[in-house]
Amino acid sequence: MQTIFGKNGTETPEPVQATVRGCIPDWLEGTLIRNGPGLFSVGDAQYNHWFDGLSLIHSFTFKNGEVSYRSKFLESNTYKRNIRADRIVVSEFGTMVYPDPCKNIFSRFFTHLSNVIPDFTDNNLVNIIQYGKDYYAASEVNYINEINPSTLETIGRTNYRNYISLNLATAHPHYDEEGNTYNMGTAIMGLGKPKYVIFKVPHNASDPEQKKPALRKVQQVCSIPFRSLLFPSYYHSFGMTENYIIFVEQPFKLDMVNLATAYFRGANWGNCLKFDENETTLFHLVNRHTGKRVSTLFYGDALVTFHHINAYEEQDHVVFDLITYKDSNLYNMFYLKNMTQDTSKLIESNKGFSPPVCTRFVLPLNISTESERKVNLVTLKNTSATAVIQGDGSVYCTPDTIFQGLELPRINYNFNTKKYRYVYGSRVEWSPHPNKIAKVDVEKRTHVEWFQENCYPSEPVFVPSPGATEEDDGVILSSVISPDPSVSPFMLVLNARTLEELARAEIPATIHLDLHGYFIPASETH
Template sequence: MAEAHATTEMMHTAEASNFAPFLRSCKKECSEPVEGKITGEIPRWLRGSLLRNGGGLLEIGTDKFNHAFDSMALMHRFRVRDGHVTYMNRFLHSNAYKRNMSANRIVVTEFGTRGFPDPCKTIFQRFMSKFIIEDFTDNDLLNIIQLGDQFYVCSETNFIHRVDPEKLETMDRVDLSKYLAINTATAHPHFDRDGTYYNMGSGFSLCGPTYNIVKTSPASDVNVNPFETASIVCSIPARYRFKPSYYHSFGMTENYLVFVEQPFFVSIRHLLWLHIKGDAYIDALEWNPKLKVYFHIINKQTGERLPVIYTTSPFLVFHHINAYEDSGHLVVDMCCYNDGEVVKGLCVAELGKIKEDPYHLAELTRCQVRRYVLPMDVSSQDLDRSQNLVKLPGSEATAHFEQDGSVFCQYEALTEAGPGHAEMPGINYAKYNGRKYRFFYALGRKVPNLETYMMKINTETKEIEIWSEEKRIPSEPVFVANPNAVEEDDGILLSSLLHEESEKKVALLILDAKTMKELGRAEFETESSVPGCLHGVFTHLL
């Protein structure tokens, strides 16, 4: 057929899967909890469930998805009680999943894979379908969030799904655009200490695209839809009318929200044309290395933007680590890439080359943790470009006025800029999100074998402690505080641990967050492959 829609010739060998767990496909759910084999010690105070989400099915019939972000969403649950741990997984029964499985082929277009065009649709019908929101994928594979007593899986579209965390059953599909003027939403919302939910979503209108700050109060009842009371706190016009910036997360302090408008754009013209043709959305993304990054600072209470324009040299960010206010400055820590090539690096074809050329993927995914310090009490009346506006003691970051009155910020490196990797960060979120902190935890990758490890970074001393184990692949570290915690790092780290030599084995790994030493683990063996997961949450409710 002339219109190829998915990579049908890509072979997913066991060897490739050993180096890239996101190439695995789960062919049979572990829908009933299985008991884990315990080694070491599971803390007796630990009670609850680690809920994870990620891609789980890369092949449907003879079709194969082209990108790691296209795989059908698979939810995971590790439940811990009285020293025992169980594991289960189930697919999200989204419309995309049901349509693909019913047809036994890929019929819904995903981020990097074109769905097979409906032969019954004319070109005119495909053109009109761009106005029908139902045509967009609802494959929510990125994260699981807890909103009050309710749990939702989400990605970056306007569709999210409420799920039953006990049985991992798909409940209701929520279309956020029915409650708010947004067409996208991030999978990384923030929560105030009173449970208030903040998120960002883009809106598209004849006046041009906007970046909208969304605020929602937690539902007081499990039967109440919390999004019915959602509101837009602030709308920020995009720099370019037909090219809004792509964003995956944002920052939040106690009083402000931090949005990074980066030069990685979604071409609306290209996107509409791709949707008419049925092509994948990845081709609508454009990186422009000649344009600066803009920092937008929004007051959480009033919705007003700070009048100062903050800029810096171009970079790409997926994940904010933390942000906080300190002595008249905003400190913003992020995992930064030099350009947009990392998106291509997560294509199946690139991941399949890992064993032959690991340095290539290491370069594509080169990531550095950077700290930007934004001085808030500044006046552009004195445009002395030689003056460093950052007065924060001990900070290596700088900022100075540009001729146009904007403030240009130069980062302080918290990790080296080599071909290693520092991503999927986590902190003691409940106590230190939006506040001054010392520690964060992340995944790293060694070169040249790209072995994945977990690390703890001290933001003050820049010391790094590492946990690693040969032929084991940890997931994003999730911090759980000790109930009697006094210090910031009093607690444990939870991680889903995969085996290189056996795709059917998975473990829950428990580390002491202070020492990065293993406390214990629970090992499981399932009937099918367990793919890599992305993000999730630990809840004490289950």
């Protein structure tokens, strides 16, 4: 593992041709862009956490049964400042950086006071977001960096706060059938009380000729006040149905006092996140057409979640599936001192690892003051999820376990907001290093896997066949790396029905382990 995790990646700025073994479907044309940490040291300085590494974006372009590859570092302000200084000069999630010791304490104190809620790094290493016709590298801060999807060149930095009052935002938006983008952010400082904000960017808002970004036409859908002013919930994604936004306000929280004093305590931002196992999880429903929140208070036991899978409405219920954990220890596993251990030590040190669970919650919508107390109001068949109305009118929800050991979930996005059957993901058992791809049937609760010894596949991305009507009619794409020098990195193409290998495109370049990706059809890259 030491040859893969935490090792600096390298750029391949000009496209190189892959060697294809097998047969890539002729209809598969477009570019898969993937994002993730790729540079873990600058000069003699090293990052502490895998989520700190500087963004390295890479793309796989499919055309006429062939694949070309290229990669480039995101030229964020953070990247340019670090490279210019030949050391790490911008703090990240798990690495706090201090200024030149020659600067006096008063200068540092007043600089910090002006940034109690800091202007975070713009090292956007998590995902690729589309707003209108604009593409951005994104993480969870107020800055995003626009990129050219064809060349991977960095066009420039955009600040959400120029268009809407946000300090944080997710890198996992949703897109409706028209192409409108929905996303969530947190407004900690600004006008009014701190709140979570749901916003929409219209699909036709871009003006490339005038170089006007789609974000200029952003619309606030709704805001939700914090449950606790000093402890906003951390969230990585959210759910969406045909009519509702689902926000899970979990007891994995950002401690604002600790954040404000982190610099002086010598703590990093990651240490400002705390999980309260004794607090409940709230489930907020917002009508995405009217912006009105459902008044019923839905809640459940404490949990931690990063990724939603899918959500839909059925017979006056909102059904939503997500990956949950019993605690927040997953983040600690990604400190590089842990990730670079040999396999046996990693297993030994993570015996208490809380595995990811595909979890289903069901929220009844037809609740009234007349609803019977202490009775399960979920009437859907084929689920053990419950929703029991309490004496005060709140509804206590317990989940249905669909599958254990899956992360980085992806679906056929044509079935987003609709009742669905299949989820694809990285098979996770005893460590954060998935070495299998799984397809889970959420109806039958069965699964199939792809596996190759000593290989580590990325998050699987589903691409539907042209004109497909069946949910699993398409292919799965995943970039695969191996510590074995005799195994070239490759783009894997699987039959989405069976997970049988159709082809692999061996890349004559170094490929890094990444996080998330976005497939852009050829018709949209011109």
